[in-house]
Amino acid sequence: MSNQPVVLEVKNLKKHFPIKGGVFKTTQGYVKAVDGISFSIKENETFSIVGESGCGKSTAGRTILRLLEPTEGEVWFNGENLYDIKKREFRKKRKDFQLIFQDPYSSLNPRMTVQELVVEPLLTHNLCTKKEATEKAKEMVERVGLSEKHLTRFPHEFSGGQRQRISIARALIVHPKLVILDEAVSALDVSVQSQILNLLIDLQEEFELTYIFISHDLNVVKHLSDRVGVMYLGQMMELAKTEDLYNEPLHPYTQALLSAIPNLSTSEKKERIILQGDVPDPSNPPSGCPFRLRCPSAHDRCVSENPVFQEVKDDHWVACHLYDEKNS
């Protein structure tokens, strides 16, 4: 995987939402949902972004696809800066990027049949005639594990897992290059979740897809991804290959996060790092390192200075002052 070419490169991406208030609706401050994250994704790779709610992982996904306009930064896709393209032109590019959402109950139009839902992206992008589209829809629906007879039905007739299959069919029918899965299996039950994960892995190989997998479920992320980025309060705290991150987490936040996963073995009792307090309000983040208020090893420097996101080991990036000395 490591010698694959880079397809997507995110450079210093920022998305700040203004807080409006007062008599004249003036801007009173900003919620820094995404505050300068950088990473690159290789072809056919699964890159995961994990973090707790409110850390900006979904905003990052949406901003990369320009569903939200960025405040600052660049996203290079196959040698082209996506943010330089005019809005109108960008629409044509959209077929290369697809998004699958968490909630299959609200992401499918309840008034459209499965047939109409799956055909829609093909017709919107003018990729083929109606007749061809119908054929393709049939193929695609079967590929994701539904059958032809389901085509005339409406979303409410399906269970959560089946609906997620429809969302997948709809996303993949235009043969995208990059698929962003935003908590795509979080709403599903364990037994169904594993079916969908298997399907996603199979389809990735078959359609040569690159995935950005956004999730809070660390077990699922471990199963699916090649590399993982950990976000906290709009910033990337650590980024590494999956094995490296799970076996040897460097950042105190990652260590706490991993130790908080309930373990599934009856024999060993896991030593647990219990973090104090909550995630701070993103409109009023602490000075210096965003994690310092909950960090067990915070020191003076963390208050005054935001640590730089740097490569500490081979392909293992971390933003923490604890690893500064080792470099200098």
Place this chain on the structure above:
Amino acid sequence: MESLLELKDVSIDFQSKRKSFNIIKNINLKIDRKMKYGIVGESGSGKSLTSLAVMNLLSDNLSIGQGEIILRTDEEKVLNHLSKKEMRNVRGEDIAMIFQEPMTALDPLYTIEYQIIEVLRYHRKMSKKEMREKAIAMLTSVGISRPEKIMNDYPHQLSGGMRQRVMIAMALVTEPKLLIADEPTTALDVTIQAQILDLMNDLTDEHGTSILMITHDLGVILETCDRVAVMYAGQVVEESTVKNVFDNPQHPYTQGLLKSIKTLGDRSEKLYSIPGNVPTPDEYQELGCRFATRCPFAFEKCFNEEPPAFQVGSDQTSKCWLHDEEANPNE
């Protein structure tokens, strides 16, 4: 010693004008004093309904068809035969409940102080000052650092983890015998989940409270519980100590569930999955085992006759025909 809460052959039926069907069928559970008991199952398995039945909070179109829910505190009470007024004295006093979504369980129009004191006002004869002191002490014990300030706050001013702490404080302020926790950490982040589970364990140990933990997360069960019942499609399919169920699962559903979780994280292996979907109540089979259509070991008898709960080993039951030597074709 007699158990604190016992469910004897409890069934719950659904009725509407047009149709009626059985949802929960013949549940038997025994929760001892100080025991931490878990019910685990996927959505639609009936685990929440079971807990609501214990609290007598079922909606009008649901009713307990047969069976008895017995609570033994100082005296023995059959909860499903109590009047509304008698039941009100049980709720909050003997049994308290925590829900999944603390924002919807707390009243947005009242301060935290009012909501905690409300419980005391109903169940205890105390002066205003005593109640306030008790509430502050309770908030401190659930790990809230500035309880005097929080007392005057409204629920929307608190974070999810804080709200759940307040819920726990409200539930335990009367020192109930049993705490029912319905997915108490599902809406929370993992780091907060770890805090809350830790807190619940400490507090219930301290007061000698039993817990009935309802969850879909086997990890949470392993962290907190002594015994566990695995539910599928409105029935308890397997019941034993947590250790037995995890290390030596007997029912094919439990085996599948554990297998699909344990292979998670290992990319070299294909993730194990149980085929098909969880059935909805109108799809439940009249005859036979409700898991038969998804079961890899199903044979003819499974589709025709419902299996009883077989005793496996000394302390484990499993509702599966595979344990019957006469019926099992593989033996």
